[in-house]
Amino acid sequence: MSLERVAIVGSGNWGSAASRLIGKNVQQNPRFEKQVKMWVYEELVNGEKLTEIINTKHENVKYLPGYKLPENIVAVPDIKEAVKGATVLVFVVPHQFIHNLCVQMKPVISSHCRGISLIKGIDFDESGPLLITDIIKRELNIPMCALSGANIANEIAAGKFCETTIGYENEQDGELMKQLFHDDMFRVGLVKDVAGVQVCGALKNVIALGAGFCDALEMGNNTKSALMRIGLIEMQRFTKKYYSNVKLETFMESCGVADLITTCYGGRNRKCAEAFVRTKKSWEELEEELLGGQKLQGTTTAKDVYLTLKKDNVLEEFPHMVTIYRIAFEGLPPERIVLDI
Numbered sequence: 262m263s264l265e266r267v268a269i270v271g272s273g274n275w276g277s278a279a280s281r282l283i284g285k286n287v288q289q290n291p292r293f294e295k296q297v298k299m300w301v302y303e304e305l306v307n308g309e310k311l312t313e314i315i316n317t318k319h320e321n322v323k324y325l326p327g328y329k330l331p332e333n334i335v336a337v338p339d340i341k342e343a344v345k346g347a348t349v350l351v352f353v354v355p356h357q358f359i360h361n362l363c364v365q366m367k368p369v370i371s372s373h374c375r376g377i378s379l380i381k382g383i384d385f386d387e388s389g390p391l392l393i394t395d396i397i398k399r400e401l402n403i404p405m406c407a408l409s410g411a412n413i414a415n416e417i418a419a420g421k422f423c424e425t426t427i428g429y430e431n432e433q434d435g436e437l438m439k440q441l442f443h444d445d446m447f448r449v450g451l452v453k454d455v456a457g458v459q460v461c462g463a464l465k466n467v468i469a470l471g472a473g474f475c476d477a478l479e480m481g482n483n484t485k486s487a488l489m490r491i492g493l494i495e496m497q498r499f500t501k502k503y504y505s506n507v508k509l510e511t512f513m514e515s516c517g518v519a520d521l522i523t524t525c526y527g528g529r530n531r532k533c534a535e536a537f538v539r540t541k542k543s544w545e546e547l548e549e550e551l552l553g554g555q556k557l558q559g560t561t562t563a564k565d566v567y568l569t570l571k572k573d574n575v576l577e578e579f580p581h582m583v584t585i586y587r588i589a590f591e592g593l594p595p596e597r598i599v600l601d602i
């Protein structure tokens with residue numbers, strides 16, 4: 262049996278932390294080739310190419326400073342070269358970039374390839390919400406799993422215990438992906454629910470903006486918990502409306518309630534939303550000043566969710582998400598976060 266060849270598409274904060282798990286697991290599992298190519302969006306860091314820094318210092322000094330990457334992770338700036346010949350593709354880029362990357366990769370993707378998306382986002386077109394795995398499937402025609410959970414990348418890199426959830430369609434693919442990620446400190450749970458895992462991961466980023474507004478106004482823990490609870494209900498309502506096959510139990514997995522909690526306390530969306538209220542700066546400025554090249558996912562998702570709900574004439578069923586959007590983009594006073602629910 263030929264060995265599985267893994268390629269990672271993306272090398273940001275989570276991409277780099279995930280490469281530490283993958284790099285270690287492929288070395289210990291005879292099912293996998295030892296070398297893993299990681300596509301890196303090339304940029305200069307202090308005058309040096311990031312790919313060269315990663316391949317010599319074995320550290321992503323820009324997106325995950327302070328943590329070594331395994332030496333079998335090889336940074337590659339050319340997307341086609343990075344994924345050519347791969348049998349397992351790990352997608353971990355900010356969601357706004359996935360479509361373009363798939364178009365570039367398409368000519369070299371083999372038909373027996375399988376993929377897993379670690380991306381927390383969702384896209385929308387005139388027909389409604391589009392899962393990231395569906396965008397990838399549509400472009401590359403490969404089976405897809407999704408991984409999402411209460412997974413702040415820096416904590417995982419530091420080796421702190423956490424859980425995650427892999428959603429699969431085909432059980433064998435789910436098991437294969439579990440072998441790539443699971444270890445004692447990063448426990449993988451499997452669910453047959455690719456859509457549920459992703460919708461949770463995308464929508465909790467919107468609710469986290471609300472948590473940040475609440476923190477800026479120093480509304481306290483009880484209020485924040487109430488907003489998270491109401492947010493969770495709206496996440497479920499959205500899911501039932503657009504993905505009726507999603508299992509409600511998925512919300513009790515790491516990808517559901519646990520990720521909502523961790524993001525509303527420790528995530529970048531929460532942090533920037535707090536600063537948005539305190540400083541009155543634009544989202545673009547805050548992303549630039551506070552995240553050092555990392556990307557926010559909740560703002561675009563909030564906008565897209567709002568436009569979809571508006572088009573479908575169901576805004577009143579989602580008062581919390583609508584208020585978050587209006588504070589973020591229409592100048593609604595942040596105090597309204599509790600008044601409009």
Ligand SMILES: NC(=O)C1=CN([C@@H]2O[C@H](COP(=O)(O)OP(=O)(O)OC[C@H]3O[C@@H](n4cnc5c(N)ncnc54)[C@H](O)[C@@H]3O)[C@@H](O)[C@H]2O)C=CC1
Pocket residue numbers: 271272273274275276277301302303324353354355356358379380381382412413414415554555556557558
């Ligand atoms: N960072 C975290 O703690 C976690 C992130 N995620 C999700 O993983 C996904 C990826 O996030 P991170 O790895 O944290 O990335 P990040 O937020 O660190 O994003 C920066 C990445 O985007 C790349 N980039 C910049 N411009 C680009 C372009 N034009 N085309 C392609 N790539 C470009 C950068 O090179 C860098 O690798 C997101 O959907 C995020 O929500 C999921 C769990 C945890």
Ligand SMILES: O=C(CO)COP(=O)(O)O
Pocket residue numbers: 381410411412413414466469520523524527528529530531557558
């Ligand atoms: O998804 C995350 C943790 O599970 C990280 O969320 P942020 O993108 O808000 O940092």
